[in-house]
Amino acid sequence: MFITAMASFAWANVNPTNYIGGVSFRPERDIPNLSGKVVLVTGGNTGLGKESIRQILARNPAHVFLAARSEQNAKAAIEDLKSSSSNANTDAKLTWLPLDLSSTKSVQDAAGSFKAQSSRLDILILNAGVMSLPPGETDLGHEIQLGTNHTGHFLLTKLLLPTLLRTAEEEEAGSSDVRVVSLSSIGHNLAPSFETILDQKKLKRCNTHARYGASKVANILFAAELARRYPSIMAVSVHPGLIATDLYAPLGKRNPVAALGSRVLGAVGTPVEAGARNQLWAAVGAKRAELVNGAYYVPVGNCKVHNRYVRSEEMGKELWEWTEKELRKGNANPSTAPGPDHKEGFLERTFQPHHAHHEQQQQQEQKPVFERRESQEEMEIPAQPKPQHHRRRSSTLQRLKEYMGNQDELDEAGKTYAKLM
Template sequence: MWWTKHFQISNIPDLSGKIAIITGSNTGIGKLCATEMARKNCEIIVASRSEDKGQAAVTDIKSATGNQKVEYMKLDLMSLKSVKAFADQFKSKYDKLDILLNNAGVMSCPYGLSEDGIETQFATNHVGHYYLTMQLLPILIKSGPSRIVNVSSMAHWSTTVSVPKLEQVSQKKGYNATIQYGFTKVPFTISIFEACNILFSRELTKRLESKGINNVYVNCNHPGIVSSELSRHVVAQNTLLDSLYNNHFAISTENGSLTQLYLATSPEIESKNIKGQYYVPYARPGWFTPYARSEKNATDLWEFTENLLKEKMPDYQGSPI
């Protein structure tokens, strides 16, 4: 049954000697994952855009777990320069990376553009994480076996209704906040943005395997409908919806963290060779839409993102694989 827990916090193995970057881990599901992985002796980089919130999370995690190897590094996914600076700072300090948990996200926010002129949800949920992953891929390959987890959403189902054209993804005309969210997370969802996470995970897996790189395990997940700050734009004008969503409808942050904790830490990922998959609560394979299944969509998104990055960041040499 869907509510059967195939993975629990108590199943997280000892992570001594491992280093993880968790984006957006100053609050919500990301902070829960950071705390529970730190409790199992993982060294954690809290990658977050606000220094105040990030440092506060570091203090909380250290005090809750006793693990002192928890560090804040600034990362703003709405700025490609910030992503590059974060990756450079990490690589100057560390020579290995075991787990990259691409967790940060925004949902259904009003139309806006990033510092680089990219629509907010596409910039945060897909392009920023794509660029971050490309900057860190060589160190992840060198550290193998390593993991990349891209947090998607069931909202990718919106892609069954409508999908923005890639060339028009940052345009204000025709912008629909909900459809855009689903699209960005689409790796396996209907929404274009949620779909992007699924398509990216599958294409990255395919490209790694085609180069004979078999020790980087890339997967993505829908965490569940989880009580967190994510719904801030949806409920901003509606306290009844806020109450229903966060108090009655949504699962706890702890339960919402289980599926990505499974993909990030369970020894089963390697023993069962789980790669390029989409998992749903609680830690079981999920079904994803035809849009997210399409190899062409995955390749198109990859090439579009590569070209966009080369345009916005002239020093970008292109994907290392």
């Protein structure tokens, strides 16, 4: 199973059709001055998050929040970022925001702490993530990778929405530029069925790669749905590439083959400086008019408009409503302690229906939000041609079935393989 999954993942990474297109982007040339901007990056203490902060700081933003779960790691990262020479001239404030995405209370506390320190939020990079973890769950009972990578980020974003929307409205008409960038992955190709993603019992029985894939599907669906519901915010998802970071560390601990695979990935992976380019392009590099709201991009700036998760309004809506319902259930659970800014009906207010939000906005006679830029037609892509490799796939699947034992896992692997071919 591991070999099949890794082969699928590697294939998706090297498949040239995934990389046709894109834009030329050099952060030092293309990121404009960010003065006045407030930025929040989750998982900012290491890897792509820390590198994104490093390059953003060099453009003189007003305030950067480095969200991380470990005080020691966060403070070490801040020290390093502040002392790095390219940032020596910046006046930007750099602040640790304690955040553990696997804990509802921690996410609530983080949102409360952020709001106490800043009245605006221009750029939110939902970067933190875990991969290849053994079975586990968050305090909400969600599968650990889905719960961390998706549910935690969903709650954080929802709690920060009033600030994001207010910031978008404060901008002069037509120049609103609030962005939310979700880190997804080409590993979304490893996901089980959508039905399994929403069924936590079933999801927890899947192998670790499928569970990671599920969380990365959710990241794409979330960005697309956020864009549909709140078009004044530019929300996109990105795959960064295959980058040598700590993300692969748990893989190395699984078994000797996985350890070798992890080492190979480390050797062939893109260095983190270049690896952060796609998310930097989406968050601060690209002009707003260059971005398609709700889209999914592979490096750099290569818009995959045909991605089925971007296109599926049904799945986006269902995931959104399912996550809201799950979080409401969590709030009713006495083991989930409320945050310091908790008041009765806290989550209910946070999750008031979309139309209610708009009605409220209208009542307050606020300025109309930025019109959604792309037309429906731009997102309508003709149906994909039927795959031509049916015979080859079935014989390969047959061989796979003979080689490996567990029928459930084989069926998942077969579906993944078929999808990728």
